[in-house]
Every structure is written in structure tokens, then in C-alpha cells.
Amino acid sequence: MSYRSGRTRWKRFAAVLAPGIVAAAALGIGMAQGALAASFLISGQKFQVAADTLxxxxxxxxxxVDVAKKGTLVPVVVIGARRATLDxxxxxxxxxxxxxxxxxxxxxAGERSRATNLFLDTTSVSVGQANFDDIDIGVAAGAISKGPISPGDRDSRFFDPNVFAQQAVSATLIDVRATEVAVAASTFNLPDLDVQVKQGRHECF
Structure with missing residues (x-):
């Protein structure tokens, strides 16, 4: 189903992510039974990523499904972007x-951070407002053409080309709050980068 220049509230959009999460869990069960093999390992440590606009x-x-070094299975939803600008x-x-x-x-980082081929392996996300242009909901993952698929994911046995997926020509997300287990990008340009280690809990949200 395709919508031209449409706007979709994130809560409704998140609701249709549920079948994809269930499918990811099913893939995890298959791996545990020996039907699948892990293509990469993550630390398993969750972290927060926030942006005023994306x-x-x-x-x-x-x-x-991501796999931690200890063998823990982590079902995720991968959010990919050919090009992304973050404030x-x-x-x-x-x-x-x-x-x-x-x-x-x-x-x-400051305003106008930029990334290409950005992939967010997400376990939860909330967005204050989400606007999508030319969105397809329910496209087969193997038929995605508007956005990127990580080459490592496509070659992995975890990637099911027939599973429920979504794509859009463009999207603007406002007040993004996401919990991640991995982030990857071909390029990531961060103006006014500031890195601090602080005692106690000083999370982004």
C-alpha cells in the first residue's frame, strides 16, 4: 500500500511495526535451534540516542536479530537512511x-550533523511527530528500493526477504528518543563534537 506525500502519526506507524518485531523474534528462535548462524556480534550494552530533528x-x-558476544539474541528493528541530517x-x-x-x-554534537548509509539497530523508539513522503507499509524486505539495506544484513541468514518491512522516499522525525544496541554509517560528520565521562547517570533522556 502506497501513500503519496502523506503524513503518519508515529503511534500508528509503530503499531504496524509489531509484525516485524514478531518476525524478528521468530528468526531468533530459528537461530537458537541451529537453523541460523550469527553474522556479527554486538556487545549487548544498550545505549540512548536522541535528536531534536532527524x-x-x-x-x-x-x-x-542481533547476537551479543555472550550468545544472547536481541530482536531489533533496523532503521536505515541513505542520507540523514540531525540537529x-x-x-x-x-x-x-x-x-x-x-x-x-x-x-x-551541534546542528546539522550528517551521515550517509546510516543504520540504527533499535529496540525501542519514540518520536514526537513523524512526517513521511511516499511511504510503503508492508513491502517485502527483499523488495526495499527507496532506502538502504546494510550489505551485512542482506547477506545474513537473519535477513528474510519476504518479511514485513517499510520504506519511504523521505521522513522528518521530531523529538527522537531511541534505545539502540548498534549504530553504523558509511560517513558521519559531527560538528562541535563533545565527549564527556561523568560520574553518575547523565543520560540523554
């Missing part, structure tokens, strides 16, 4: 330090 040209959304970017991860308690590694 403008995407070439959007793809599809389910996958007010913040990334934070809390690390427990023996005897000292939690410390937060917090990274921020």
Missing part, C-alpha cells in the same frame, strides 16, 4: 565501574 532521505525499516544529537551509555558506581559516557 531528516532522512531514503528510509528503510526492517526486522533483524541536537545526543548519545549516552551508562557503565558500572566497580567500587565507584555508575559512570556515563555522553556524546553531543
Amino acid at each position: 531528516d532522512i532521505r531514503g528510509l528503510s525499516i526492517y526486522p533483524l 541536537g544529537l545526543c548519545q549516552s551509555v551508562v557503565v558500572p565501574v566497580p567500587l565507584l558506581g555508575p559512570y556515563t559516557l555522553r556524546t553531543t
Whole structure:
């Protein structure tokens, strides 16, 4: 189903992500039974990514299963962008330090951060307002053409070309709050980059 120059409230959009998440969980069960093999390992540490605005040209959304080094299966929704522009970017991860308690590694960047072939492996996301242009909901993952698919994902046994996916020519997301297990990009340009390690919990949201 295709909508031209449409606008979609994120809550409705998130609702139709549910079948994809279920499919990702099913892939995880298959891997646990030996039917699938992990294509890469993640640390398993979740972290926060926030942005005041995220403008995407070439959007793809599809389910996958990431595998932590310890073998834990993590169903995710991959959000891909051929080109992305971010304002007010913040990334934070809390690390427990023996005897000292939690410390937060917090990274921020200024306006107009830019990325190409950006992939966010997401376990949860909320958006204050989401506007989509030329969106297709229910496209087969293997038929995605408007947005990118990571070559590593496409070659992985976790990638099901027939599974429920979504794509759009462009999207503007406002007040983004996401929990990630991995972020990758071909290029990432961050003006006014600031990295701090602070004692205690100083998360982005």
C-alpha cells in the first residue's frame, strides 16, 4: 500500500511495526535451534540516542536479530537512511565501574550533523511527530528500493526477504528518543563534537 506525500502519526506507524518485531523474534528462535548462524556480534550494552530533528532521505525499516558476544539474541528493528541530517544529537551509555558506581559516557554534537548509509539497530523508539513522503507499509524486505539495506544484513541468514518491512522516499522525525544496541554509517560528520565521562547517570533522556 502506497501513500503519496502523506503524513503518519508515529503511534500508528509503530503499531504496524509489531509484525516485524514478531518476525524478528521468530528468526531468533530459528537461530537458537541451529537453523541460523550469527553474522556479527554486538556487545549487548544498550545505549540512548536522541535528536531534536532527524531528516532522512531514503528510509528503510526492517526486522533483524542481533547476537551479543555472550550468545544472547536481541530482536531489533533496523532503521536505515541513505542520507540523514540531525540537529541536537545526543548519545549516552551508562557503565558500572566497580567500587565507584555508575559512570556515563555522553556524546553531543551541534546542528546539522550528517551521515550517509546510516543504520540504527533499535529496540525501542519514540518520536514526537513523524512526517513521511511516499511511504510503503508492508513491502517485502527483499523488495526495499527507496532506502538502504546494510550489505551485512542482506547477506545474513537473519535477513528474510519476504518479511514485513517499510520504506519511504523521505521522513522528518521530531523529538527522537531511541534505545539502540548498534549504530553504523558509511560517513558521519559531527560538528562541535563533545565527549564527556561523568560520574553518575547523565543520560540523554
